[in-house]
Amino acid sequence: MSEFKTWQEARAYAEEQARKIGVAYGIEKPAAYMGWTVKMLPRRENRCGWELRCEAVEPSDYTGHKP
Secondary structure, three states: OOOOOHHHHHHHHHHHHHHHHHOOOOEEOOOOOOOOEEEEEHEEEEEEEEHHOOOEEEEHHHOOOOO
C-alpha cells in the first residue's frame, strides 16, 4: 500500500504501476488516513468489500499523460 497527499499523485502512481505490472490498482481515501491510498487489486471476479468501492485503475486506462 502507498499513501499520497493528493488524488492526482495517487492516480499517476496507480496508472504507472498498472501499466508497468499489468495489474489493476485501486485508489481510495479511507477515513483513517489523511491522504489517498493505492493498492493492487485482484481480478474483477474476485473483488469484494473495499475493492468494489474504490476507483479501479486498469492497465488499459493509462492515458500517457501526467496530471
